[in-house]
Amino acid sequence: IRMKKGYLSEYFDGVAAKCLSAVEVNLxxxxxxxxxxxxxxRRIFGHATGRQHFPAVFLYLDDVREPVSEEGFMTWYDAREAHPVRSEYRLYFPDTDVSRHAEEGDVLIIGKRPDxxxxxxxSQGGSTAANQILWLFGLGNLSDGGFSVRDEFRDEENRTRHAVKTILETLGIVTREEDESFLDDxxxxxxxxxxxxxxxSEYARKTLPDLNPREDPDYVLLAWLEQEEVLFRTLEKYLxxxxxxxxxxxxxxxxxxxxLSVQNRRKSRAGHALENHLEEIFISRQICYQRGATTENRARPDFLFPSGGEYHDPFFDSNLLTMLGAKSTCKDRWRQVLSEAERIPDKHLLTLETAISTAQTDEMRGHRLQLVVPEPLAETYTTAQRDWLLDLRSFCEIVSGKQKKSGGRLLL
Structure with missing residues (x-):
């Protein structure tokens, strides 16, 4: 599930990034x-000959609102083109709804596409959206005030493909990966x-018979999800x-x-696929669980351990209870988990969201919500965050340990 070399360069020839200053926001x-x-x-746009116009898609991203999008153009030119030895390059951009959202400290990314x-x-400074995009392009410290530029992507084979694909899709870039060898079947x-x-989901798992969820549940979960996505897009295209x-x-x-029907089916399937594959991992590791059990106020946690029966038994030790929410993406939806099981003060949430902001994870910790992230995706987080995150293997071991203490049986 690592990237093939050159994958990111299929979508971008080069990128430039900077943190916007107050002066630039006023611009x-x-x-x-x-x-x-x-x-x-110049590493991206080349030598300016006259006024070069580039069609552009403008996006504004934060962690709360839907993306703001607008089409326009940018102009690259040398204001001193006629001067024999001196150049003064300028980049012109139009007034858009996107530019009007800009604030000091926001991250500006300019990416040149192959076409x-x-x-x-x-993207809002310090937001998950900004973190994800900077990680995607391998752009680190932007504090020097100028543009950081990359015009080649040599180290991408070491990046987790699932992370790269999902971030590209937040930018509206759909990575088309299909496998028609499975279509007839x-x-x-x-x-x-x-x-x-x-x-x-069961069919997708059967097409990867050599994977053992007991050995490496983190890797296997992502592999199953990725395989199901490829198969789904293959069948969808045909249908x-x-x-x-x-x-x-x-x-x-x-x-x-x-x-809308196509989009809704994609979203619904993605959420259910995550729960389906998690369920298979719990079964393979003989972990007691119940999926969608009802707790207070008709709340239905995605997974309750060992089951709703023990949860509603006032004599069952609440310290041996665990709940797990499962959300492909977090944004502000992680707060929903907080009210799903009152007997369990320390909640768990598994997500595939990459590079969640420090502000968000600090807030989660303050609400006693422990984030569970498959180990290959942890590379998108800061070192301090990784020290706090749980991977799926560790979560399974915690629940298995509680199960041994409670003497529970497997509930399907």
Missing amino acids: FRSNQHEFNGVRSL GSLMVVI MLASFGESFPCTRVF ITDRLKEGFGDDVDSFISFS
Whole structure:
């Protein structure tokens, strides 16, 4: 599940990043929409001949709101082009809804795509979104005030593919990975339709028969999830291609309805897949659990250990109870877990979210919520955060230890 060399370079030829100063934020909000003295950007834009216009997609990201997106252009030119020896490079950008969101300390990323277009991302300083993008491009300290530039990506084979793919998708870049070698078998197994998520998750696991969840649950979980995603996209492409070829004519409502159904199915499947594969790991390690048991106020934790029966037994030692929420992405949704099991003050939440901000993880700790992150994804976090994080293997060992004390049996 590591990256193949050159993977990131399929989507970007180069990137530049900087932290926005108060002066630069004022530039965004004034009529002087230019960065001056940006000679370092020649590594991305090349030598300016006349005014070079680049089509661009602008994005603003934070950890609360939906992304703000707008299309426009940027202009690269040499203000002293006629001078025989002196150059003064400038980068012009338009006024957009994205630029109007900019604040001092926000992170600006300018990425040049292989087709010559640009992706311009402003992310809130110190946010998870900013951390993820800086990790994605291998850009560290931005405190010197200038642009940090990368025009090659040689070390990406050491990065976890799941992390890279999910961050690219937050930027609206869908990584198309399919495996048609399984298509005939899927059609023979499921016909011309999607099976229920539990059945599809089981099928995905069977296509990777050599993986042992008892040996390395962290690696196996990500491998199963990645395999299911590839198989799902393969089957999805086959099933919806004919509908797309038919087109929608001038029926906008039908197009929107179809698009929403595809998106909703993807989101629903991703969430259920995570729970399905976690469940198989718990079964393989003979851990007592109950999925979706009801607690107070009709709350339904994703996993309750050892079961809802013990949870509602007032004589059962609450110290031997554990709950685990499972969320592919966190954002502010992690707070939902806090009210799901009143008898268990110390909550656990497993997430696939990468590079969550220190402010967020500190707040989680303050609410006695322990984050569980598959070990390969921990590399996206700071050293101090990694000392606190639990990986899946460690979580399983904690629950198994409690199970031995309680003498529980496996509940399916």
